[in-house]
Amino acid sequence: EPEVTQTPSHQVTQMGQEVILRCVPISNHLYFYWYRQILGQKVEFLVSFYNNEISEKSEIFDDQFSVERPDGSNFTLKIRSTKLEDSAMYFCATRDSNQPQHFGDGTRLSIL
Amino acid sequence: QKEVEQNSGPLSVPEGAIASLNCTYSDRGSQSFFWYRQYSGKSPELIMSIYSNGDKEDGRFTAQLNKASQYVSLLIRDSQPSDSATYLCAVKGEGGSQGNLIFGKGTKLSVKP
Numbered sequence: 755e756p757e758v759t760q761t762p763s764h765q766v767t768q769m770g771q772e773v774i775l776r777c778v779p780i781s782n783h784l785y786f787y788w789y790r791q792i793l794g795q796k797v798e799f800l801v802s803f804y805n806n807e808i809s810e811k812s813e814i815f816d817d818q819f820s821v822e823r824p825d826g827s828n829f830t831l832k833i834r835s836t837k838l839e840d841s842a843m844y845f846c847a848t849r850d851s852n853q854p855q856h857f858g859d860g861t862r863l864s865i866l
Numbered sequence: 867q868k869e870v871e872q873n874s875g876p877l878s879v880p881e882g883a884i885a886s887l888n889c890t891y892s893d894r895g896s897q898s899f900f901w902y903r904q905y906s907g908k909s910p911e912l913i914m915s916i917y918s919n920g921d922k923e924d925g926r927f928t929a930q931l932n933k934a935s936q937y938v939s940l941l942i943r944d945s946q947p948s949d950s951a952t953y954l955c956a957v958k959g960e961g962g963s964q965g966n967l968i969f970g971k972g973t974k975l976s977v978k979p
Contacts, residue, residue, distance in 0.1 A: 785965060787966060787967075789967075795971070796954075796969050796970065796971045796972065797910060797954065797956075797967075797969040798969070799959075799966040799967060799968065802965070802966050810959075810966055812966075843909075845909055845910070847967075849965070854900055854912050854915045855900075855912075855965070855967060856912065857902075857909040857910045857911070857912075858909060859908070859909050860908075860909045
């Protein structure tokens with residue numbers, strides 16, 4: 755069964771550094787999403803991406819965050835200057851038209 | 867602010883029993899509803915989707931939707947220890963969104979052998 759693939763599985767970074775989280779969507783999927791889950795809390799929507807542009811973003815997705823699909827396959831989330839409170843699991847999800855979202859295994863981001 | 871509410875549990879049931887998980891949502895215009903299972907430290911895994919009022923069955927799982935009451939439930943029949951996980955109710959955003967999901971906090975289910 756096709757899967758959403760995320761790398762790395764765990765990223766440890768010093769506060770203030772930039773991080774890039776990567777996602778390879780299921781090949782025929784058109785809609786891409788990033789979510790985060792702080793330990794012990796609920797899954798929160800960050801941003802949706804369709805047709806090579808952001809279609810919606812939440813209040814969490816401020817100027818420190820950006821997304822792109824640089825090579826037509828990888829879908830990336832960049833955090834420019836990480837803060838301690840960015841420590842969380844970050845999930846990529848993708849879907850085809852009128853289908854449910856499928857989640858990748860996530861990247862655990864630890865900010866020191 | 868669109869909200870999805872779940873009883874956080876933990877809900878403990880004996881093996882073989884029926885587990886009943888409940889969820890309410892605030893946006894009356896919501897049309898698409900999902901149940902995800904999340905094992906500790908893992909990603910959400912889709913269990914069921916439901917779009918119309920009534921029941922939808924898939925193996926041991928039955929999702930129930932009542933849009934008038936803004937209520938979604940998940941029944942797990944013949945519960946197994948491997949069903950022990952956190953169950954997330956998710957509602958698809960409507961009104962021009964590209965389908966981002968709004969999640970509840972999840973109900974932790976424990977199935978005792």
